[in-house]
Amino acid sequence: MFNKKDKSGVSLPAVKEVCGYEIRKMPIAPYLAAIEKLTSLPEDFMAACFPGKSPSEILDSLTAITADSLAELITGACVAAPKYVIALVSELTGIDGDELMNNPKIGPDGLIEIISAFIEVNRLGECVSGVRALKARLTGLTKGI
Secondary structure: OOOOOOOOOOOOEEEEEOEEEEEEEOOHHHHHHHHHHOOOOOHHHHHOOOOOOOOHHHHHHHHHHOHHHHHHHHHHHHHHHHHHHHHHHHHOOOOOOHHEEEEEEEEEEEHHHHHHHHHOOOHHHHHHHHHHHHHHHHHHHHHHO
């Protein structure tokens, strides 16, 4: 696996222009910074979905879900989710979050194009496949331990 030369990405560009922005191949550090910022995402996201409620109150709401609390959750998620998506895309691409939100050249379809270009240029599909293969290999090595 590690000794094979992968020629599938030879023709992929290190930069792709989308909506007037250059989407670049990124070093590992920005990924790690984004992952670090995402560690607080579940708590922040739930707080946005259930404003003013403590974690125990949120859990109580989820365990005894009603039509009203489901509507509150969906409304909160719809309001909160774009903020987190924009922040993550901004962090990884270097495009200012306000520009992502307000540039008429981008729009929802452009945001999807930017995300797709980032995935393509950084070969994230291949990365996920590689991680799965590595996990399978390591699982095979540790079965006898």
